Amino acid sequence: MQFRTIIEPFRIKTVEPIRQTTRQEREVALREAGYNLFLLKAEDVLIDLLTDSGTGAMSSAQWAGMMQGDESYAGARSFYKFETAVQEITGLKHIIPTHQGRAAERILFGSALKPGDIVPNNTHFDTTRANAEYRGATALDIPIAEGRQPHLLHPFKGNIDLEALEKTITENPGKVPLAMITVTNNSGGGQPVSMANIRSASEICHKHGIPFFLDACRFAENAWFIKVREKGYADKTPLAIAQEMFSYVDGCTMSAKKDGMANIGGFLALNDDALAQECKNVLILTEGFPTYGGLAGYDLEAIAVGLHEVLEEDYLHYRIRSVAYLGDKLISAGVPIVQPTGGHAIYIDAKTMLPHIPQNEYPAWALSLALYLEGGIRSVEIGSVMFGLQPDGSEKPAAMELVRLAFPRRMYTQSHVDYLAEVILYVNEIRSRIRGVSIVESPPVLRHFTARLAPAQGS
Ligand SMILES: *Cc1c(COP(=O)(O)O)cnc(C)c1O
Numbered sequence: 001m002q003f004r005t006i007i008e009p010f011r012i013k014t015v016e017p018i019r020q021t022t023r024q025e026r027e028v029a030l031r032e033a034g035y036n037l038f039l040l041k042a043e044d045v046l047i048d049l050l051t052d053s054g055t056g057a058m059s060s061a062q063w064a065g066m067m068q069g070d071e072s073y074a075g076a077r078s079f080y081k082f083e084t085a086v087q088e089i090t091g092l093k094h095i096i097p098t099h100q101g102r103a104a105e106r107i108l109f110g111s112a113l114k115p116g117d118i119v120p121n122n123t124h125f126d127t128t129r130a131n132a133e134y135r136g137a138t139a140l141d142i143p144i145a146e147g148r149q150p151h152l153l154h155p156f157k158g159n160i161d162l163e164a165l166e167k168t169i170t171e172n173p174g175k176v177p178l179a180m181i182t183v184t185n186n187s188g189g190g191q192p193v194s195m196a197n198i199r200s201a202s203e204i205c206h207k208h209g210i211p212f213f214l215d216a217c218r219f220a221e222n223a224w225f226i227k228v229r230e231k232g233y234a235d236k237t238p239l240a241i242a243q244e245m246f247s248y249v250d251g252c253t254m255s256a257k258k259d260g261m262a263n264i265g266g267f268l269a270l271n272d273d274a275l276a277q278e279c280k281n282v283l284i285l286t287e288g289f290p291t292y293g294g295l296a297g298y299d300l301e302a303i304a305v306g307l308h309e310v311l312e313e314d315y316l317h318y319r320i321r322s323v324a325y326l327g328d329k330l331i332s333a334g335v336p337i338v339q340p341t342g343g344h345a346i347y348i349d350a351k352t353m354l355p356h357i358p359q360n361e362y363p364a365w366a367l368s369l370a371l372y373l374e375g376g377i378r379s380v381e382i383g384s385v386m387f388g389l390q391p392d393g394s395e396k397p398a399a400m401e402l403v404r405l406a407f408p409r410r411m412y413t414q415s416h417v418d419y420l421a422e423v424i425l426y427v428n429e430i431r432s433r434i435r436g437v438s439i440v441e442s443p444p445v446l447r448h449f450t451a452r453l454a455p456a457q458g459s
Pocket of ligand 1: 053100101102103125127128182186215217254255256257258265266
């Protein structure tokens with residue numbers, strides 16, 4: 001008998017209480033946080049879906065590994081364990097640990113980019129974009145057209161537009177020092193990229209002598225989608241699929257806080273000897289010696305074990321299904337979400353849900369506040385607060401106004417998800433009462449992290 005219920009493939013050994021708050025308490029908390037969910041105290045949140053970054057539960061094997069951490073400054077055993085784990089998956093030559101993904105981006109871009117350069121990507125993640133722009137380069141997003149339409153079904157909406165990629169390279173000679181693909185496409189709805197697309201992008205780049213990188217944060221989730229959606233991969237293991245994905249690239253940046261299953265960490269991996277040396281020199285200056293790169297030995301152990309666990313089929317099946325489970329409930333109730341559901345998160349299409357809020361009053365931000373106010377749920381806006389501010393200080397509305405509900409790995413159970421669905425359906429019912437917001441105070445870059453907002457005037 002094949003049973004239908006897909007269970008959490010673990011049992012719980014340690015628990016952490018979460019706290020209910022009243023609507024009134026949440027109203028006060030919101031006001032004090034300047035209507036910015038990043039500025040809330042985590043204790044005041046019931047179910048925290050702000051991010052899947054570093055928030056997951058580690059396994060008993062990871063904790064056991066941490067006890068074996070070798071804290072030697074140079075040449076620690078833990079580094080070689082970490083290096084072996086990364087090399088088994090990526091096949092890349094130089095493995096440079098960093099304290100998280102953005103440090104890998106900063107070090108790579110610091111060495112590889114100069115002002116005026118262009119970096120094509122399916123969609124840059126916010127820190128990736130900011131690090132490229134900080135170097136004076138242009139972060140160019142060129143997803144396939146289907147990737148910009150929230151309700152259109154396509155198995156690989158994360159794919160990069162290959163024609164646009166080639167055009168960018170040929171029309172800007174000497175100005176494209178590298179190209180990237182983000183797997184899965186986090187800012188584009190957690191949508192996967194097909195193996196065929198990765199292979200073709202790699203061929204285009206290499207034909208023009210341009211190094212090709214993966215932003216590999218969710219490589220295992222992407223490998224799972226290739227397994228279940230792309231012809232010819234059904235019988236391959238997630239590890240074999242991941243290995244093929246990496247076989248097409250010259251390097252990658254990685255946040256181990258995602259598919260590294262760790263609470264902190266990341267790495268830069270690449271084949272080019274000279275570039276690796278330059279990156280290691282910067283690493284020593286800003287992160288640490290190349291065998292620890294800003295991490296403790298025990299962090300390297302946790303990542304080495306996590307990279308193995310993240311590729312287990314039972315885990316990936318449960319992981320992708322938990323997201324789809326919430327997605328199915330929302331879709332059948334008519335809540336507009338990005339479809340098909342992606343790897344690590346549900347993205348609610350706030351532009352469609354709240355047509356009465358203009359984009360300059362940030363509908364996705366307003367919706368994220370309502371989810372907290374009504375149900376204690378913390379999500380994140382992926383819309384015009386996050387992306388609207390241009391490097392020259394002007395404002396341009398984002399292509400989509402999304403609210404992302406990101407699932408921490410191995411953290412919440414099915415009843416948590418049932419509760420989430422109940423809250424979202426309720427907020428959908430009262431949606432006509434949700435009002436827009438305006439920005440009161442904001443920093444010049446990555447403003448969504450620290451900006452203070454207020455209910456829009458006249459709303
Ligand atoms: C999280 C993330 C990063 C940055 O990693 P950090 O560890 O948060 O610095 C880069 N790219 C993508 C796609 C991400 O999801």
